[in-house]
Amino acid sequence: MTIRSVARLLYAQPVDMGGIPIRQPLPTQQVQQIDPFLLLHHANIKAPTHIEPHDAGIGPHPHRGFSPVTFIFQGGVHHRDSRGNDSVIYAGGAQWMNAGMGIIHSERPPHNIHEIGGRQEIIQLWINTPAQHKMDVPAYFPLRADEAPALPTDDTRVTGKVFSGEVLGVKGPIPSQAVVNAATLEVKAGGKLAIPVPPSHNALLYLLDGEISVEGFGLVEGLHIAHFKNDGEGLAFEAKKDTRILFLSGEPLNEPVVSYGPFVMNSQTQIMEAMRDYQMGKMGVLIEG
Secondary structure: OOOOOEEEEEEEEEEEEEEEEEEEEEOOOOOOOEEEEEEEEEEEOOOOOOHHHHOOOOEEEEEOEEEEEEEEEEEOOOOEEOOOOEEEEEOOEEEEOOOEEEEEEEEEOOOOOOOOOEEEEEEEEEEEOOOOHHOOEEEHHHHHHHHHHEOOOOOOOEEEEEEEOOOOOOOOOOOOOOOOEEEEEEEEEOOOOEEEEEOOOOOEEEOOOOEEEEEEEEEEEEEEEEEEEOOOOOEEEEEOEEEEEEEEEEEOOOOOOOOOOOOOEEEHHHHHHHHHHHOOOOOOOOOOO
């Protein structure tokens, strides 16, 4: 397998998102998107003790035209939406939503967040939706940690779970409208892994922490995206310190992207239509019980 080289490293800059401190390695001033991946937020926060979990976190808000996906590493997330979905997913799982024509959802800490440590560590990823599916009926796919297929590895220092697409021959159960492969990895120091990547896919690794040495490049530290060139059949690395990683690859859509807040479409006219439809209540109503 020929190994891809690293195109660039993207640092996860601290950002204030409505009073919630997060890290944002994508987008940056350097890179607007790694098609079809539009945005990556990494939050590691302590749930407030002066607010009930029901009222903490992110309240009802709309989305249209892409898939907001949440990978949970510590704690849990309580998802509710205007389609009637209501579920809590804990550490090791994911919540994958195809927003389609429009949906309103909230993301709160679970009621027992303080009993399970009081900390939420999550990654939220925005995956663009192909133009032909942007107005599909919305769909929500929760996946618990014990439902995510494990990666087969010969190295006992490497574990992983596949959520969507196919990684090392293992298929993830979540359907994605864009063609993507998504897996979370935990690698102890000294662990090694090589992952084949389809030639046409853009590929990246995001390190939540630790350090790895990428073959053909060198050291990558935690809180960085390693974005790979499309010049090989896969990527390979060795952990220098214990690390947790989100691996992503995706077929680029090569379509115009026009975004405004929680809406991602292909033209300014479609953005205006999304704003109008939201204001008219066409994306539904979420009343949290």
